[in-house]
Amino acid sequence: MRWSKALIPTHKEDPSDAETTSHKLMIRAGLMRKLTSGIYNYLPLGWRAIRKVEEIVREEMDRAGAQELHMPVVSPAELWKETGRWGILGGELWRVRDRHGRDFALGPTHEEVVTDIVRNEVRSYRELPLNLYQIQTKFRDEVRPRFGVVRAREFMMKDAYSFHRDDESLDETYRAMCDAYTRIFDRCSLTYRPVEAATGSIGGSHSHEFMVLSDTGESEVIVCDCGYAATDERAEGTVPAVGTDEEPADMETVDTPDMRTIEEVSEFLGVEPWRLVKTIIYEVDGRPVAVLVRGDREINEAKLSTALGADVVEAASPEVIAKVTGAPVGFAGPVGLEGVEIIADHTVEPLRNIVVGGNKADVHMRNVNPGRDFTASSFHDIVLINKGDGCPKCGRALSSFRGIEVSQAFKLGTKYSDSMKATFLDEDGVAKPFIMGCYGLGVTRTVAAVIEQHNDENGIAWPRAVAPFTVQVLAVNVRSDEVREVAERIYEELLERGVEVLYDDRNASPGTKFKDADLVGMPLRITVGERGLKKGIVEAKVRATGEQTEIPLDGAADAIERAIETLP
Ligand SMILES: [Zn+2]
Structure with a gap:
């Protein structure tokens, strides 16, 4: 893509309403713009990064045996009333009414809708287990949207729902989904930790969250050296007792x-x-x-x-x-x-x-x-456990870290199939409720989490797998015929080889172009300038490490392709 023709509106200054690094950088690097509170337009660079994460998620879900489908954003209130969540979800459930006065919800999650599909279409134990997923826009009417896409009112999620005959089958899929999450977050170059989590309004018996470590994360995770790890909502522990031996005085x-x-x-x-x-x-x-x-x-x-x-x-x-x-x-x-x-x-x-x-x-x-x-x-026991309290497993003092919750898995059991009367005929001819699991992964959150972990004072430093473009070609001075010709040639040769290239062909000052290159943070920058051309070279710089090398003009595209292979 030619920068001169692209919509990449970069900013020098941090937006005033942004508290976290990822929120600031997603605005400054021109990845997204706020349309209204908690709702964003994803601009071309941001959308490309989102699509990269989506593709990784899709590959790993397919590999784990889940099937992609697509359910509507809008679902009728009747379904939500069957499970009682029309009331339970309160203000967070975004409700709309059609011209006939019928109520609908903008889906924050799709347990009701997918259970409705399965109760209508699946009859026999022979069709189980079944694991269905979608990648879709979700809505949650947050009281206070903040942290950019991390606590937004509209966001993108992958949500999967599995249906089983028995607990053993659910356990197997639950493990397969947690393994898929491990591969997804590894591929996104994230440092993360699976932790025990509260089940909240989704319900069920058992839940894990994958937390990406980040000082500005919105969640607190309580951990112990013995391996215990849980979200602060879920964490148990012993609170030190105080002041118990006084004589009661007069009120x-x-x-x-x-x-x-x-x-x-x-x-x-x-x-x-x-x-x-x-x-x-x-x-x-x-x-x-x-x-x-x-x-x-x-x-x-x-x-x-x-x-x-x-x-x-x-x-x-x-x-x-x-x-x-x-x-x-x-x-x-x-x-x-x-x-x-x-x-x-x-x-x-x-x-x-x-x-x-x-x-x-x-x-x-x-x-x-x-x-x-x-x-x-x-x-x-109704208090939040803090660091310093006693570990519930070994009694030692707990510590804590902050993180961004990027995914969560739940063992739902029969919570939804019972309330929605969703049953299958088992081998013994008896109708039984489906045993269910559900597995969410925040796609836009994952992009924010990647930025939280991959940045420096100059901007984003994308890991290769999620970068909007792999290479940025920077022509220092496009008014020089020689610089422009070499830069154009390298750009075209890389495109022919299927490399994703952002080509900064703008007629702008070198200072602006170098600053913007660091800010938008493509993994490899190729600089074409008059000084290098005199020596017969272009410069390659790895954004994440700052490592610089000289690449001879002769065979430059080959050398750049090889350099891409070694990128972090
Ligand atoms: Zn412990």
């Missing part, structure tokens, strides 16, 4: 004017943050529940949802909080709280002389003692 009310946060109140009262117990009002399947947790810890909503056996757990609105506690946000507490269930993290039970909100504006209570001054209906 008293204290004025805390306009102090709502743990930091403000703990500083004002001169007490450690753990002693302040937070009371957070949740709506659990529509009813308010007060949830207590130590001030130095955060609630894990996935654990909370599991502990309460709930489908939907959402932080209550300020209106609901005011109604339940009689106080503005920031002053909720368990003492005298009526008409609402109180539950607590198990680390709250042994605490003595704690500080809680007074259910009145600008008031807290101190020397409150669980059991004496209020009663929780139950205690559960």
